[in-house]
Amino acid sequence: MTPPPGPHLSPDDVENWLTGILDAERTRHLDLCPECFDRAQAEREIVEQLAALPLMGPSEGFADRVMASVTMADPFALRSLRQRIFASRRSLAVAASLALAVVGSMAASIAWSLANQDVLVAAGQWVLAQGTQAGWLALRALASNFIEQPWYESVRSFAGHPGRLGAALGAASLAYLSGMFALRRLLALPSQQVAHVA
Amino acid sequence: MAEGPEWARLTDQEVVLLARGGREAAYRELVRRYERPVFALLYRMVRDRELAEDLSQETFVKALNAIDSYRPEFKFSSWIFKIANNAAIDHLRRRELDTLSLDGSPHAETPEAMQATALQIGARQESPLDAVQARELGGAIEAAIGRLRPEYRSCILLRHVEGRAYEEIAEILDLPLGTVKTYIHRARNELRLALAHLRE
Numbered sequence: 001m002t003p004p005p006g007p008h009l010s011p012d013d014v015e016n017w018l019t020g021i022l023d024a025e026r027t028r029h030l031d032l033c034p035e036c037f038d039r040a041q042a043e044r045e046i047v048e049q050l051a052a053l054p055l056m057g058p059s060e061g062f063a064d065r066v067m068a069s070v071t072m073a074d075p076f077a078l079r080s081l082r083q084r085i086f087a088s089r090r091s092l093a094v095a096a097s098l099a100l101a102v103v104g105s106m107a108a109s110i111a112w113s114l115a116n117q118d119v120l121v122a123a124g125q126w127v128l129a130q131g132t133q134a135g136w137l138a139l140r141a142l143a144s145n146f147i148e149q150p151w152y153e154s155v156r157s158f159a160g161h162p163g164r165l166g167a168a169l170g171a172a173s174l175a176y177l178s179g180m181f182a183l184r185r186l187l188a189l190p191s192q193q194v195a196h197v198a
Numbered sequence: 199m200a201e202g203p204e205w206a207r208l209t210d211q212e213v214v215l216l217a218r219g220g221r222e223a224a225y226r227e228l229v230r231r232y233e234r235p236v237f238a239l240l241y242r243m244v245r246d247r248e249l250a251e252d253l254s255q256e257t258f259v260k261a262l263n264a265i266d267s268y269r270p271e272f273k274f275s276s277w278i279f280k281i282a283n284n285a286a287i288d289h290l291r292r293r294e295l296d297t298l299s300l301d302g303s304p305h306a307e308t309p310e311a312m313q314a315t316a317l318q319i320g321a322r323q324e325s326p327l328d329a330v331q332a333r334e335l336g337g338a339i340e341a342a343i344g345r346l347r348p349e350y351r352s353c354i355l356l357r358h359v360e361g362r363a364y365e366e367i368a369e370i371l372d373l374p375l376g377t378v379k380t381y382i383h384r385a386r387n388e389l390r391l392a393l394a395h396l397r398e
Contacts, residue, residue, distance in 0.1 A: 042394075049339045056234070057237055058237045069259045
């Protein structure tokens with residue numbers, strides 16, 4: 001009978017045999033050595049039995065019980081934002097690029113303004129003049145539109161009598177205050193316990 | 199979960215990102231993915247269904263409440279198994295201390311004091327839960343796993359029941375790769391010897 005080549009199988013050899021990557025020479029030893037073969041075979045049986053063990057699960061409602069004790073993440077929390085930025089190199093690189101872009105554009109804008117102050121002043125004056133002109137035109141259009149309304153004369157004659165105007169303003173103020181008071185009463189919390197009927 | 203992404207197509211890392219965005223469905227998906235493996239590992243570690251369920255719940259609550267501190271460059275499975283294994287080992291260590299005090303407090307100076315502080319063990323009726331456990335863990339292999347050292351037990355369960363790679367086990371258990379290999383080899387050897395009578 002041919003003696004098996006080399007020493008007996010090491011634990012690593014058995015592991016390699018179990019995963020199917022044992023080299024040819026060691027496999028030859030295994031084929032010729034009943035002692036090693038028996039041990040390897042026994043280990044294979046153990047591994048197969050372990051792999052066949054049932055995957056048991058927790059009782060029903062487990063997820064609900066877990067969720068009842070979990071505080072969910074707030075994506076807008078400052079701490080959370082910081083941790084997300086530093087979560088990986090990629091997120092850190094993206095955040096750094098964004099910060100660099102914002103700071104860079106701000107710096108470029110300030111530098112341009114300082115270098116071109118005349119242009120900036122001229123542009124500001126032009127915008128101011130255009131804005132004032134547009135505002136004045138809008139006001140005039142509004143006033144002429146108001147005067148041309150059919151009810152304008154009656155309102156004007158009403159405003160010509162200070163007594164009537166005062167009475168109307170007083171009535172309007174009274175109505176406003178009554179409305180505010182009623183609203184506060186509606187929004188106030190009940191001062192007494194309210195019985196709940198089952 | 200009718201609305202939202204197709205969960206099965208998302209990686210753990212993507213689901214974690216959605217959870218960080220405050221989506222409850224993402225949290226539930228993480229629980230759904232890992233409740234069985236985590237529970238099975240803990241059950242075989244502590245060999246008590248009710249306790250395994252409590253430890254599983256503790257594991258998930260701890261992991262999900264700290265979801266912002268999870269680093270996506272590591273596997274989520276490694277992270278959750280690490281928390282679960284630590285919970286089991288902590289519990290087993292505490293239980294070992296309790297077992298040591300079975301004969302009474304070590305600080306007791308008189309026989310009366312020792313008797314007064316000793317744990318009283320009465321006759322115990324088997325509950326339906328115990329019966330379920332006995333059936334689930336009753337196999338010879340399960341009994342042999344139960345007799346392994348906790349470190350060996352974690353290693354062998356993660357390797358051959360959960361199918362984790364050696365490198366991942368080393369990461370989960372914070373052990374050098376060589377130690378993990380040695381533990382698994384020794385655990386298999388002990389199981390082989392424990393079950394030798396069944397082969398004959």
